[in-house]
Amino acid sequence: MKRFTVDRIEGEKTVLECENGEMAVFDTTALPKNLREGDVLFFEQGSCYLNAEETERRRQKMRALMQKLFDN
Secondary structure, eight states, rough: OOEEEEEETTEEEEEEEEESSSSSEEEEGOOTOOOOOTTEEEEETEEEEEHHHHHHEEEEEHHHHHHHHOOO
């Protein structure tokens, strides 16, 4: 299973960052609908799915880091 994070969406193309730091470009229509930057996708056995739990966990972590940064 490979994990990717949506880096950016550029119309018909979506740029994903792999967990090893490499970037990949996919047709937006080949990915789950309603993707947003920062969403976590898993690719496994030819299927791609959004992992909402991992996405939310990462967003909460980022919020906490931002809050800590701005509280100082």
